[in-house]
Amino acid sequence: MNPPPESLRADAQQNRSRILDVARKALTADPEASLNSIAKLAGVGPGTLYRHFPNRGALVLEIYRQEIQQMVDLAPALIAEHPPLIALRLWFDRMAYYGRIKHSVADALHAVMNESIQGETYGPMVGAIGQLLRAGEQAGVIRQGVDAEDLLLLMGFLWRTPPGHDGEVRTERLLDLVVESLKAPPSA
Amino acid sequence: MNPPPESLRADAQQNRSRILDVARKALTADPEASLNSIAKLAGVGPGTLYRHFPNRGALVLEIYRQEIQQMVDLAPALIAEHPPLIALRLWFDRMAYYGRIKHSVADALHAVMNESIQGETYGPMVGAIGQLLRAGEQAGVIRQGVDAEDLLLLMGFLWRTPPGHDGEVRTERLLDLVVESLKAPPSA
DNA sequence: ACCTGAACACCGTTCAAGT
DNA sequence: ACCTGAACACCGTTCAAGT
Numbered sequence: 001m002n003p004p005p006e007s008l009r010a011d012a013q014q015n016r017s018r019i020l021d022v023a024r025k026a027l028t029a030d031p032e033a034s035l036n037s038i039a040k041l042a043g044v045g046p047g048t049l050y051r052h053f054p055n056r057g058a059l060v061l062e063i064y065r066q067e068i069q070q071m072v073d074l075a076p077a078l079i080a081e082h083p084p085l086i087a088l089r090l091w092f093d094r095m096a097y098y099g100r101i102k103h104s105v106a107d108a109l110h111a112v113m114n115e116s117i118q119g120e121t122y123g124p125m126v127g128a129i130g131q132l133l134r135a136g137e138q139a140g141v142i143r144q145g146v147d148a149e150d151l152l153l154l155m156g157f158l159w160r161t162p163p164g165h166d167g168e169v170r171t172e173r174l175l176d177l178v179v180e181s182l183k184a185p186p187s188a
Numbered sequence: 189m190n191p192p193p194e195s196l197r198a199d200a201q202q203n204r205s206r207i208l209d210v211a212r213k214a215l216t217a218d219p220e221a222s223l224n225s226i227a228k229l230a231g232v233g234p235g236t237l238y239r240h241f242p243n244r245g246a247l248v249l250e251i252y253r254q255e256i257q258q259m260v261d262l263a264p265a266l267i268a269e270h271p272p273l274i275a276l277r278l279w280f281d282r283m284a285y286y287g288r289i290k291h292s293v294a295d296a297l298h299a300v301m302n303e304s305i306q307g308e309t310y311g312p313m314v315g316a317i318g319q320l321l322r323a324g325e326q327a328g329v330i331r332q333g334v335d336a337e338d339l340l341l342l343m344g345f346l347w348r349t350p351p352g353h354d355g356e357v358r359t360e361r362l363l364d365l366v367v368e369s370l371k372a373p374p375s376a
Numbered sequence: 377a378c379c380t381g382a383a384c385a386c387c388g389t390t391c392a393a394g395t
Numbered sequence: 396a397c398c399t400g401a402a403c404a405c406c407g408t409t410c411a412a413g414t
Contacts, residue, residue, distance in 0.1 A: 012378060034406060045380040050408065075316035084324035089367055091320055096346045096359050128263035132279055136272035150362060153345040158284045171284050174338060179277055181369060200397060222387060233399040238389065 016052050018042045024063050035059070071095065126152055136182070143184040154178060204240050206230045212251050223247070259283065314340055324370070331372040342366060 008016065022042040026033040035056060039049040053059040074094060078087040129148040136142030157174060196204065210230040214221040223244060227237040241247040262282060266275040317336040324330030345362060 009377060015379085035408090036406070046407085047381075047409075048379055051378075054408095056407080072316045075319045079319060079323045083329070084320070084327045085329050085367070085371070088320040088324060088330070088370070089363065091316070092343060092346065092363055092367075095343065096363065128260045128279070131263050131267060132272070132276040135267045136276060139272045141271070141273050142276070147361075150358060150365075153358065154342070154362060154365075155280060155283065156345050157341040158280065170335075170338060170341065173335075174342060175277065175280055175284065177338075177342075177369075179273070179280075181365075182276070183273070197396060203398085223389090224387070234388085235390075235400075236398055239397075242389095244388080 012052075015042070015044050015048055019044065019049055019052060019059075020062060020066075023059055027060070027063070122152075133182075136184075141184055142182050146182055151178075151182075200240075203230070203232050203236055207232065207237055207240060207247075208250060208254075211247055215248070215251070310340075321370075324372075329372055330370050334370055339366075339370075 019038065019042045023038050026038050026041060035049055036046050038059075039046045042049070049059075053062065071091075071094065075087075075091055078090050081087075082090060126148045129151055133142055133146055133148055133151070137144055155178065158171065207226065207230045211226050214226050214229060223237055224234050226247075227234045230237070237247075241250065259279075259282065263275075263279055266278050269275075270278060314336045317339055321330055321334055321336055321339070325332055343366065346359065
């Protein structure tokens with residue numbers, strides 16, 4: 001799927017793809033694997049790795065890009081074979097699959113930290129949201145049975161909104177959408 | 189808000205909070221600031237920093253915990269002062285504020301990488317989602333005007349779902365919820 | 377044109393010595 | 396009981412020397 005540029009010499013192309021293969025496995029196993037250790041596993045000198053990928057980010061990015069490319073190619077394929085709503089659902093299912101097995105190296109890089117943070121903060125945050133939901137339920141303005149953890153998870157987009165004015169507008173729109181979906185149906 | 193444990197000697201308490209203050213600023217400015225440099229800025233030896241926080245994660249976690257605590261305390265305060273739906277909205281507004289200024293150090297740690305990844309993958313992913321949405325619009329089963337970027341942002345919870353069976357169930361439930369909200373209203 | 381691998385500055389982490 | 400700071404193994408990165 002992203003063949004190494006043909007402009008490279010044959011041995012350079014081989015090195016490049018062997019580095020990528022090794023790096024994907026090594027970084028999936030241990031997100032903090034050192035670049036020197038990856039070079040050694042790939043059987044090249046550290047300088048060779050740096051010739052192809054000037055820094056850690058460039059290497060991770062290339063691995064990530066290959067995975068993204070798979071997702072992008074999948075969309076038209078699903079549209080061709082399924083009704084639109086099914087296609088959309090299947091596409092997001094695949095995205096969920098990547099998230100689940102942490103096959104995405106970019107994501108895996110954060111896993112260690114997220115785990116420790118999760119344990120200490122998840123509970124209190126869910127508790128706070130639970131209070132807000134219950135207050136609304138008792139007042140009859142929020143529908144029954146909304147799960148606080150679900151809502152926290154869904155609200156995670158807040159942490160990934162692009163900076164700047166556009167991001168704020170988008171955030172507002174999404175917040176409206178979510179809050180709207182929480183409202184209790186008008187009573188009969 | 190999280191005063192250093194009283195069991196610590198007075199000078200240790202001072203060191204601990206000075207380290208946290210310095211670390212919050214330093215890590216916000218540069219997510220990759222070294223622990224040795226933080227120790228130096230705080231005017232303590234590296235050993236002292238490690239005595240209080242055995243690794244980088246522990247330090248980041250403590251900073252993060254202080255910020256979470258603010259959010260948790262805010263919930264009952266808002267409930268006391270506003271109608272429930274307003275309280276809920278204000279709380280998430282505050283959460284959005286943290287996301288926006290990247291004041292969360294945990295988040296800032298990922299910023300560098302996210303930026304480069306963003307540029308290269310955001311476009312193609314939005315394009316793929318756009319295709320899926322348009323296919324549904326043309327078939328009349330997805331409502332008009334849903335923004336592909338909005339949807340990608342909202343779907344980000346997929347990357348943060350906890351592993352294991354519970355996570356899968358929750359993911360399914362949220363996917364259902366989102367896909368449901370995309371459906372076109374039954375035509376008159 | 378590309379690769380190797382020694383070398384450099386710096387990192388996280390430890391621990392003997394101090395107070 | 397806590398702090399200091401030298402020291403260690405290792406990291407990312409560079410670059411002269413090779414083919």
